[in-house]
Amino acid sequence: MRNKCEHGITGNKTDKRYKGRLKEIRRSKEQQSDGTSIDVYTFVITRALGTMTYTFRGEVPIDLRQYFTPGDRVLHHVGCAIPELLDKSKTYKVCMDCGAVIKRGQACCPFCGYSFI
Numbered sequence: 254m255r256n257k258c259e260h261g262i263t264g265n266k267t268d269k270r271y272k273g274r275l276k277e278i279r280r281s282k283e284q285q286s287d288g289t290s291i292d293v294y295t296f297v298i299t300r301a302l303g304t305m306t307y308t309f310r311g312e313v314p315i316d317l318r319q320y321f322t323p324g325d326r327v328l329h330h331v332g333c334a335i336p337e338l339l340d341k342s343k344t345y346k347v348c349m350d351c352g353a354v355i356k357r358g359q360a361c362c363p364f365c366g367y368s369f370i
């Protein structure tokens with residue numbers, strides 16, 4: 254199994270579910286030591302009492318800025334940098350743990366095994 258910390262969530266002990274609205278999604282490139290670059294997504298989630306920022310680093314098959322729109326209602330899951338989109342109108346979803354694109358209705362991610370229930 255993968256180490257949940259690798260995607261940039263720090264302070265896992267205090268990480269908890271966080272429901273709010275997506276205020277901002279940013280994408281940048283980060284240079285790795287072997288010369289390749291990886292995508293870095295930053296999610297800013299706001300709610301009445303505060304703001305949280307989560308950072309995802311890794312390869313994803315789509316540009317997550319096309320999946321998430323600022324203003325969307327989202328739920329952050331403990332240990333996952335990618336929030337869950339609470340709007341169920343899309344026919345697919347993005348795994349909160351690994352960023353894979355999968356069909357809606359699956360109980361767990363076929364790529365990383367993360368359970369959505």
Ligand SMILES: [Zn+2]
Nearest residue numbers: 348351362365
């Ligand atoms: Zn996954």
